[in-house]
Amino acid sequence: MFRILVSDAISEEGLAPLRKSEQIEIVQKKVTEVEEQLHEFDALLVRSATKVTEELLSKMPNLKIIGRAGVGVDNIDVEAATKRGIVVINAPNGNTISAAEHTFAMMAALVRHIPQAHVSVKSREWNRSAFVGTELQGKHLGIIGFGRIGSEVAKRARAFGMTVHVYDPFLTKERAEKLGVSIHTLDEVLACSDIITVHTPLTKETKGLLGEKNLAKTKKGVYLINCARGGIIDEQALIPFLQSGHVAGVALDVFEQEPPGDHPLFAFDNVIVTPHLGASTIEAQLNVATQVAEEILHFLEGKPVTSSINLPTLSKDVYEKIQAFYNLAKKMGTIASQYMNIPVQELSVTYAGTVADLETTYITRSLLAGFLRPRVASTVNEVNAAMIAKERGITYGEKFSDETHGYANCISLTVHGENRTFTIKGSHIPNYGDRIVHFDGFTIDFAPDGHLLYIQHQDRPGMIGKVGNVLGEHQVNIATMQVGREQAGGKAIMMLSLDKPIDDALLQKLAEIEDIETVKRLEVS
Ligand SMILES: NC(=O)C1=CN([C@@H]2O[C@H](COP(=O)(O)OP(=O)(O)OC[C@H]3O[C@@H](n4cnc5c(N)ncnc54)[C@H](O)[C@@H]3O)[C@@H](O)[C@H]2O)C=CC1
Numbered sequence: 414m415f416r417i418l419v420s421d422a423i424s425e426e427g428l429a430p431l432r433k434s435e436q437i438e439i440v441q442k443k444v445t446e447v448e449e450q451l452h453e454f455d456a457l458l459v460r461s462a463t464k465v466t467e468e469l470l471s472k473m474p475n476l477k478i479i480g481r482a483g484v485g486v487d488n489i490d491v492e493a494a495t496k497r498g499i500v501v502i503n504a505p506n507g508n509t510i511s512a513a514e515h516t517f518a519m520m521a522a523l524v525r526h527i528p529q530a531h532v533s534v535k536s537r538e539w540n541r542s543a544f545v546g547t548e549l550q551g552k553h554l555g556i557i558g559f560g561r562i563g564s565e566v567a568k569r570a571r572a573f574g575m576t577v578h579v580y581d582p583f584l585t586k587e588r589a590e591k592l593g594v595s596i597h598t599l600d601e602v603l604a605c606s607d608i609i610t611v612h613t614p615l616t617k618e619t620k621g622l623l624g625e626k627n628l629a630k631t632k633k634g635v636y637l638i639n640c641a642r643g644g645i646i647d648e649q650a651l652i653p654f655l656q657s658g659h660v661a662g663v664a665l666d667v668f669e670q671e672p673p674g675d676h677p678l679f680a681f682d683n684v685i686v687t688p689h690l691g692a693s694t695i696e697a698q699l700n701v702a703t704q705v706a707e708e709i710l711h712f713l714e715g716k717p718v719t720s721s722i723n724l725p726t727l728s729k730d731v732y733e734k735i736q737a738f739y740n741l742a743k744k745m746g747t748i749a750s751q752y753m754n755i756p757v758q759e760l761s762v763t764y765a766g767t768v769a770d771l772e773t774t775y776i777t778r779s780l781l782a783g784f785l786r787p788r789v790a791s792t793v794n795e796v797n798a799a800m801i802a803k804e805r806g807i808t809y810g811e812k813f814s815d816e817t818h819g820y821a822n823c824i825s826l827t828v829h830g831e832n833r834t835f836t837i838k839g840s841h842i843p844n845y846g847d848r849i850v851h852f853d854g855f856t857i858d859f860a861p862d863g864h865l866l867y868i869q870h871q872d873r874p875g876m877i878g879k880v881g882n883v884l885g886e887h888q889v890n891i892a893t894m895q896v897g898r899e900q901a902g903g904k905a906i907m908m909l910s911l912d913k914p915i916d917d918a919l920l921q922k923l924a925e926i927e928d929i930e931t932v933k934r935l936e937v938s
């Protein structure tokens with residue numbers, strides 16, 4: 414049974430996929446109302462109101478996934494979640510159109526003074542000359558941040574006969590041309606635009622992007638719109654520009670503090686505001702809630718998520734293709750970690766054959782998680798594996814090769830430890846399963862599952878019998894056994910699969926058998 418806390422207002426219809434599952438219980442309450450039960454929740458579903466801080470996460474030790482029914486995740490401490498191995502997902506495109514339309518509504522309202530005129534008429538006034546506006550047609554619109562919403566705003570602006578100038582350092586010329594906009598520097602956009610609208614995320618770079626210095630570079634009489642995140646336009650810095658009339662009007666849907674309370678900008682008639690309504694439409698809420706609910710359901714069912722902030726994202730098709738390798742890599746990592754139970758500095762993964770054409774980043778993360786799991790006390794998974802490896806000074810890298818050793822695919826892992834290197838190679842054979850085909854210099858063939866026992870010994874007659882006797886005396890059944898050797902009479906290995914795990918005392922007994930050099934227990938779950 415999984416428990417999901419839905420702590421913000423989420424579309425009820427959108428929660429349907431979760432409600433259908435008998436394995437899921439949904440609790441719709443604010444965090445403050447369930448303080449005592451926070452430790453019980455497996456998933457948390459939020460919009461922008463719930464602040465998912467490190468402190469909150471520390472009270473939710475069972476939390477596995479945070480779903481943001483919307484785009485911006487600045488209310489979530491993604492780094493803290495990542496450290497704890499918690500997947501963070503969002504619904505990146507479900508509210509794009511609503512946010513773009515709201516931006517346009519704000520633009521029209523701003524230049525035609527609609528909110529002010531509305532209040533005036535309702536106060537029984539009829540003052541037409543006080544609300545003379547400007548047309549949008551023929552005006553220059555500056556768009557800062559040309560992602561999903563920025564580009565939808567541009568399409569609408571072109572339909573209104575506006576000329577669009579874009580600043581986005583990550584925008585390619587091809588995409589700009591396709592969308593009929595011209596790319597500019599920030600200074601150019603500031604200088605040429607009659608109206609400027611911001612559509613970036615709130616980051617270190619974008620916080621205060623339209624502050625005192627850049628506001629001074631704008632055209633006199635400019636209109637500004639922020640339907641992205643409070644703080645991209647510096648609210649305090651606006652005041653003198655509004656007082657002097659340099660800025661003709663401002664439309665804000667978002668604020669540095671939400672709710673903004675008694676804000677100094679409210680004193681200006683030409684500042685129009687909405688309470689973070691960009692995504693507040695029936696359609697957007699249904700879209701984002703359904704997207705996130707489906708993703709959470711997939712995740713809790715052990716399937717991949719497609720819109721994660723802190724994991725490489727995968728489509729269902731791609732996941733289906735990599736799943737087998739993902740599992741094999743995790744097992745190889747686990748075996749290598751136990752076998753090389755010494756400090757290690759570097760893991761080098763080589764992909765060959767069919768696997769080399771797949772999304773190997775994800776497979777490598779899985780391998781890394783498998784490797785770290787036996788070594789660290791905290792939860793390790795694909796989300797935090799890279800971060801934990803870095804903290805522990807373990808570097809890792811991927812290579813690609815043509816050497817498949819006769820298999821259709823081959824994953825090879827080399828672990829570099831202090832004065833010792835270990836290599837394991839595995840292949841996934843459809844309709845047969847995972848096989849380890851090379852182990853520490855020996856060609857071998859075993860399934861990397863269950864309770865494994867690795868023995869390295871001198872190749873002498875009777876060794877298998879001796880090992881079998883000791884295990885038999887202790888009621889340990891051998892399920893399978895694979896052997897390999899360098900040359901007759903030289904070094905040899907056995908890999909046994911046992912029906913139950915063996916304890917330290919039995920391990921010691923086996924190690925005492927003459928001509929046995931190494932005995933290792935390898936548990937693969
Ligand atoms: N008011 C509301 O209710 C809503 C607000 N939003 C907010 O709108 C914003 C945009 O959302 P999307 O278009 O979906 O995001 P997006 O990720 O598709 O686009 C953001 C764009 O900003 C650009 N960018 C990043 N740093 C930049 C910088 N320093 N200077 C210029 N451009 C930069 C990126 O290259 C990207 O193209 C986000 O802040 C999001 O949280 C989104 C939905 C609803």
Ligand SMILES: O=C(O)C(=O)COP(=O)(O)O
Binds near residue numbers: 692
């Ligand atoms: O998706 C976003 O980034 C938004 O700002 C929408 O926020 P909301 O879900 O309406 O609180």
